Amino acid sequence: MSIEIVNVTKRFGSFVALDDVSVSIPSGQLTALLGPSGGGKSTLLRIIAGLESADSGRVEIEGVDATRLPPQKRNVGFVFQHYAAFKHLSVRRNVAFGLEIRRRPKAEIRSRVDELLALVHLEQFADRLPAQLSGGQRQRMALARALAVEPTVLLLDEPFGALDAKVRKELRDWLRRLHDEVNVTTVFVTHDQEEALEVADKIVVINEGRIEQIGSPDQLYDEPANDFVMRFLGPVTQLGDRLVRPHDLEILTGDAAGAVAGRVTRIVRVGFEIRVEVTTDDQVVVVTLTRAEFLSLGLTVGAPVGVRVAAAVVPAG
Amino acid sequence: MTSATLVPDRPAVSRRSGRDGRLTRASGLGLGIAMLWFSLLVLIPLAAVVVTAVDGGWAAFWDAVTTPQTAAAIRLTVGTAFLVTLVNIVMGTLIAWVLVRDQFFGKRALEVLIDVPFALPTIVAGLVLLSLYGPDSPLGVDIANTRVAVFLAFLFVTLPFVVRTVQPVLAELDREVEDAAASLGASRFTTFRRIILPSLAPAIAAGAALSFARGVSEYGSLVLLSGNLPMRTEVTSVRILSSIENDNLPAAAAVATVLLAISFVVIVALDVIQRRVVRRG
Amino acid sequence: MAEPSTVVRPARGPGRYVTRVLVVAYLFFLVAWPLFLVGKNAFADGFENIRGIVEDPDIVHALELTVTVALIAVVINTVFGVGISLLLVRYRFPGQRLLSALLDMPLSVSPIVVGLALVLVYGGRNGWFGPALESAGFQVIFATPGIVMATVFVALPLVIREVVPVLEEVGDEQEQAARSLGANAVQTFLRITLPAIKWGVVYGVVLSLARSLGEFGAVKVVSGNVLGETRTATLVVEENYLNFDKGGAYATAFLLALVAVACIVVVSVIRPKDNR
Numbered sequence: 001m002s003i004e005i006v007n008v009t010k011r012f013g014s015f016v017a018l019d020d021v022s023v024s025i026p027s028g029q030l031t032a033l034l035g036p037s038g039g040g041k042s043t044l045l046r047i048i049a050g051l052e053s054a055d056s057g058r059v060e061i062e063g064v065d066a067t068r069l070p071p072q073k074r075n076v077g078f079v080f081q082h083y084a085a086f087k088h089l090s091v092r093r094n095v096a097f098g099l100e101i102r103r104r105p106k107a108e109i110r111s112r113v114d115e116l117l118a119l120v121h122l123e124q125f126a127d128r129l130p131a132q133l134s135g136g137q138r139q140r141m142a143l144a145r146a147l148a149v150e151p152t153v154l155l156l157d158e159p160f161g162a163l164d165a166k167v168r169k170e171l172r173d174w175l176r177r178l179h180d181e182v183n184v185t186t187v188f189v190t191h192d193q194e195e196a197l198e199v200a201d202k203i204v205v206i207n208e209g210r211i212e213q214i215g216s217p218d219q220l221y222d223e224p225a226n227d228f229v230m231r232f233l234g235p236v237t238q239l240g241d242r243l244v245r246p247h248d249l250e251i252l253t254g255d256a257a258g259a260v261a262g263r264v265t266r267i268v269r270v271g272f273e274i275r276v277e278v279t280t281d282d283q284v285v286v287v288t289l290t291r292a293e294f295l296s297l298g299l300t301v302g303a304p305v306g307v308r309v310a311a312a313v314v315p316a317g
Numbered sequence: 318m319t320s321a322t323l324v325p326d327r328p329a330v331s332r333r334s335g336r337d338g339r340l341t342r343a344s345g346l347g348l349g350i351a352m353l354w355f356s357l358l359v360l361i362p363l364a365a366v367v368v369t370a371v372d373g374g375w376a377a378f379w380d381a382v383t384t385p386q387t388a389a390a391i392r393l394t395v396g397t398a399f400l401v402t403l404v405n406i407v408m409g410t411l412i413a414w415v416l417v418r419d420q421f422f423g424k425r426a427l428e429v430l431i432d433v434p435f436a437l438p439t440i441v442a443g444l445v446l447l448s449l450y451g452p453d454s455p456l457g458v459d460i461a462n463t464r465v466a467v468f469l470a471f472l473f474v475t476l477p478f479v480v481r482t483v484q485p486v487l488a489e490l491d492r493e494v495e496d497a498a499a500s501l502g503a504s505r506f507t508t509f510r511r512i513i514l515p516s517l518a519p520a521i522a523a524g525a526a527l528s529f530a531r532g533v534s535e536y537g538s539l540v541l542l543s544g545n546l547p548m549r550t551e552v553t554s555v556r557i558l559s560s561i562e563n564d565n566l567p568a569a570a571a572v573a574t575v576l577l578a579i580s581f582v583v584i585v586a587l588d589v590i591q592r593r594v595v596r597r598g
Numbered sequence: 599m600a601e602p603s604t605v606v607r608p609a610r611g612p613g614r615y616v617t618r619v620l621v622v623a624y625l626f627f628l629v630a631w632p633l634f635l636v637g638k639n640a641f642a643d644g645f646e647n648i649r650g651i652v653e654d655p656d657i658v659h660a661l662e663l664t665v666t667v668a669l670i671a672v673v674i675n676t677v678f679g680v681g682i683s684l685l686l687v688r689y690r691f692p693g694q695r696l697l698s699a700l701l702d703m704p705l706s707v708s709p710i711v712v713g714l715a716l717v718l719v720y721g722g723r724n725g726w727f728g729p730a731l732e733s734a735g736f737q738v739i740f741a742t743p744g745i746v747m748a749t750v751f752v753a754l755p756l757v758i759r760e761v762v763p764v765l766e767e768v769g770d771e772q773e774q775a776a777r778s779l780g781a782n783a784v785q786t787f788l789r790i791t792l793p794a795i796k797w798g799v800v801y802g803v804v805l806s807l808a809r810s811l812g813e814f815g816a817v818k819v820v821s822g823n824v825l826g827e828t829r830t831a832t833l834v835v836e837e838n839y840l841n842f843d844k845g846g847a848y849a850t851a852f853l854l855a856l857v858a859v860a861c862i863v864v865v866s867v868i869r870p871k872d873n874r
Contacts, residue, residue: 051496071499078500084493088515097511098501142497149501338690343783348691351682358751359704362715365726369718408624415621419614427622429862430629436805436858438812439709440832441636441851444839448635448848449627455635473628505613527705534708537814537832541839554710554815561714561819570718573711580706 002027002185003048003153008057010043017043018054019209025153025187030179032200033189036232040209041189045155048187050074062152077146077184081158083138085130091141092117092126098149116144119178136167143175147182156188160195172199193233197221205229237286244309246288251276252306253297259306260285264299278307366577369570381568382575386547387556391572393467394553395579398532401471405528406521409479416480417487434476439537442473447542462544467552470538475531479524486520522591529587530580633855639844640852647849657834657850664831667742668810671749675806679757680799684791686758687765688773704754712751713819716744740822745830748816753809757802764798765791801865808861812854 003025010018018040025031033041046052048059050071059067066074086094093100095116099109117123120140130138139159146154159175160168176199179186190196196203197217205212205220205228213225224230230243237246239260252259262280269275274294276287285307289297299305340348370378381387416427434442446469448454451461460466490513498508536554543550553576560569640647651657685691686698704712720738721728731738738744772794776786792799814832821828829837831854838847 049496049500051500071496072502072504074500075502076500078497080493080497082491082493084491084497086494086497086512097498097503101502101507145497145501338688340689340691344685344689347681348685348689351678351685352697354678355682355701358747359754360700361726362712362719362751363703363707365718366711366715408621411617412621412625415618419618421618425866427625429859429866430625432862432866433629433633433859436808436812436862438814438832438835438854438858440814440835441812441854441858444835444847444851445632445636445855448639449632453639476628530706534706534711536708536710540836554708557708557710557714558815558819561710561717566714566718566724569714573708573714576708576711584706 002062003187004058004060005044005048006058006060008044008047008054008059010040010047010052010054016209018047021057021206021209021211023204023211023214025185026202027185028183029201030176030186030188030199032196032203033187033206034193034196034203034232035191035206035212037191039207041191041206042157044206045157045187045189048153049076049078049155051078075149075152077149077151077154079139079142079146079154079156079159081161083130083135083142083162085138085142087130090127090129091122091133094130094141095145095148097145102149112148116148119147119181120144134167135163136171139163139171140174143178147184151184154184154186156186158189158191161190168195175199197233205232207232235286235288238283239285239307239309240283242309246275246286248310249285249287249307250293250310251278251287251289251297251299252308253299253303256306256308259308261304261306264301264303264305267299267301278305280307363577366570366573369567370574373567377567378571378574381560381571386551387553387572389548390551390553390556391575393464393551394533394576397464397467397471397552398529401468401475401532402525402529404472405475405479406525409476409524409528410483410517410521412480413483413487416484431477431480434474439474439535440540443470443538443541446470446473446538451542461542462546462550464550466543467539467550470542471532471535474535474538475528478527478531479521482520482524482527483517486517490516519591522587526584526587529583533576533580633859636848636852636855640848642848643845647845648852651834651846651849651853654846656829657831657846660829660831660834661853663742663745663829664811667745667749667830668807670746671753671810672803672807674746674750675753675757675810676799676803678754679802679806680761680795683758683761683765683795684787687762688770701758702755704751709748709752709813709815709817710819712748712816716747716751716816716820720744720747739820740828742828744820745817745828748820749810749813752813752816753806756806756809757799760802760805761795761798764795768794797868801869804861804865808858811857 005021005023005025008018008021009016021040021044033044035041043052047054048061050066050069050073054067057067058065061074061076071078086097089097092113095113096109099112104112113126114123117126120143122137122140122144125133125137125141130141133141143156143159156175160171163171172195175188188199197220200217202214202216203220204214207228213220213229215223220229221233224233227243230236235246236243237249238244239249260280262278262285264276265279265284266277267274268277272291274289274291276289276294276299278285278287287307382391412427412431416424437445446466447461449456450458450466450469452459460469494512495508498512499505503511533553535552536558539545539550539552539555543552545551545555553572557569557572557576560566560572682701686694717725717739719726719728720731722732722737722739723729725739728739736743738747772790773786776790781789812832813830814836817830818833818836821830821833831850835847835850835854838844838850
């Protein structure tokens with residue numbers, strides 16, 4: 001395992017940011033720390049980097065106990081949400097910084113920087129200042145800068161949080177492809193579940209300083225360990241006293257065993273999905289259907305229907 | 318921005334400055350009065366100094382400025398102000414650093430102490446320094462009537478300048494940038510040298526310019542402290558005062574013009590340097 | 599970032615203590631201890647020294663003159679300062695940048711040069727305007743008006759430097775809103791602008807009061823130092839010391855220092871803590 005977090009606790013005054021957290025981050029994979037704001041994921045990332053120190057517990061990186069090591073000695077690359085660009089240095093000098101600190105020969109620095117700038121497609125901006133770059137370009141520069149020193153681990157703290165939606169999506173894909181090419185152990189923090197589901201090999205869900213669940217995107221989506229994970233990772237609706245995904249429900253117009261009776265109260269078309277609200281005796285249940293399913297049922301508002309979990313679905317919880 | 322119908326004539330609304338900030342009649346008049354006042358009080362008198370200095374011709378000007386006594390005073394003044402500015406660049410940045418980044422009981426008191434030299438009458442400043450470094454010093458140190466006294470007096474009155482220009486810039490620095498440098502392997506010292514200092518350079522330069530200009534202008538604190546010994550501890554301001562008291566106004570004006578010119582050159586030079594530093598990177 | 603990782607984190611390690619000690623020692627030996635000693639020396643003979651100066655009519659007159667001149671100068675500089683600040687921040691006109699730089703000049707000019715400059719223009723004998731003014735019965739140099747002018751000169755930028763940043767930060771949206779509701783310029787200024795900049799004005803007033811009370815060099819040149827007439831408190835300090843009346847000198851100096859420190863403390867206390 002590339003990174004081992006063992007029983008880490010961190011407090012800020014009386015606020016408990018991390019409560020006895022333990023997790024193993026696998027080598028060579030892209031792991032996401034996912035959770036709501038203030039949940040502790042950024043704190044955990046910074047503790048891995050050495051930018052914060054844990055009150056108790058251990059951090060091991062590639063088998064070495066790094067708990068007391070300063071960030072300079074951990075050989076981790078860190079990318080910040082607001083880029084943390086060295087404003088007075090050109091893009092080239094920014095990327096070269098870590099290598100210059102290590103006193104590498106000029107020729108080596110030059111070729112490595114060129115290589116990285118090509119990797120992140122910023123070659124023609126090499127001599128510009130960060131202020132002259134867009135947000136997305138600055139973040140790519142920050143990534144190149146972090147990768148320049150060949151870190152053991154790459155850490156990204158909500159790297160796309162400061163960018164607008166379209167750029168965010170582009171850079172998300174780009175990060176995944178970059179990881180496939182470079183293959184360094186990567187951990188990134190996000191509160192956007194779509195981002196985590198799309199990009200990560202493994203997701204760690206953190207809430208209120210505790211780990212809720214660890215697993216692959218499929219596992220987390222289809223087999224959530226508790227209600228919180230289920231709600232956080234995708235849309236939910238309630239049938240009886242059970243939380244279900246709206247697209248795991250089916251609507252029946254005729255008689256059906258095990259179906260809850262109700263009336264259609266609202267039909268909303270969102271792109272190729274149709275969202276149907278069915279009001280039962282005591283609940284409003286949301287069911288998502290494909291267009292084809294919807295049309296074949298011939299539903300209208302007010303129609304009496306039955307709702308049940310589709311047979312092919314494994315029960316949640 | 319239409320006027321409400323309940324208040325029909327408000328010609329001021331249509332003649333107000335608006336977003337383009339053009340002057341209205343009222344504000345234009347105000348500006349005129351202000352400029353008149355400023356000219357009568359500051360611009361014309363300072364112009365009079367320069368005019369009087371060159372009035373008698375270049376030869377007279379040169380003679381007045383290069384008498385041995387005056388030349389010595391100018392050398393002492395500029396040299397000491399320069400040294401003091403160097404000390405202030407280092408100590409001022411250090412003090413600002415402690416004020417911004419450190420936390421301890423009594424830090425508030427330091428803030429007050431730093432502003433004291435700015436608010437204190439200069440003659441009182443002289444007496445203040447005399448009480449610790451003069452003949453009655455509890456430390457047994459007596460630097461009255463020496464060049465050290467000049468250095469000390471300049472150091473005292475220029476204390477706040479670099480501190481107060483650097484402090485706000487330091488407080489606004491993006492801490493993440495320092496984290497980034499640390500994660501890339503830079504020690505705290507390297508981070509300071511390569512990342513923080515370049516960001517502070519413009520503020521330090523501005524403070525240094527103010528410190529130098531203030532230093533060469535100093536008079537009051539030296540009256541009691543340095544003894545104003547000719548050729549030894551006499552500064553330029555004292556020379557100018559002597560000339561005034563001897564009713565030799567053109568000579569006074571000549572030396573004053575030199576002083577103004579030196580301050581001006583240093584201020585401009587520091588402005589140019591700090592622009593260059595910011596651009597180079 | 600919702601998580602508190604941007605809290606100020608003091609540096610670890612011995613370096614922090616070294617710089618702290620260095621800075622405290624520097625300020626102690628340069629400012630704190632000398633200042634304390636002035637107070638100590640002033641009260642060396644109990645209250646004798648203080649009583650001595652308070653009972654000397656010439657010195658009392660000097661103190662009164664100092665206060666009067668300072669107050670007049672502060673009022674003039676406040677009116678001028680606020681007006682010019684408004685013009686600089688809310689309007690655009692040619693030479694604006696130059697004017698802003700020129701307004702800072704008095705801070706860099708030697709007080710002796712200030713005195714000289716005023717004498718050259720307003721001196722009764724050979725000044726540019728002086729003789730004309732004097733024949734109209736208006737004496738500037740060697741009289742109180744000259745002292746006022748010199749004091750106004752040296753403290754000129756102080757109110758402006760405090761008010762301009764506040765004006766810039768507050769922005770003119772509120773003023774535009776007031777105008778759109780029908781307020782004229784004076785109403786907008788009194789009801790909207792002035793309250794918004796009031797703290798900047800207060801700081802500027804206090805600082806220029808301290809500066810005005812303490813002016814020495816410029817006043818020395820323009821006042822002629824006539825006993826009982828144009829001698830200010832600062833000139834008293836010099837004279838007493840040179841006449842070997844150290845007790846009197848320390849007492850007067852102590853009073854002036856007390857006022858100066860009080861001004862700083864007042865500003866420091868009422869300023870919101872996050873500003874400095």
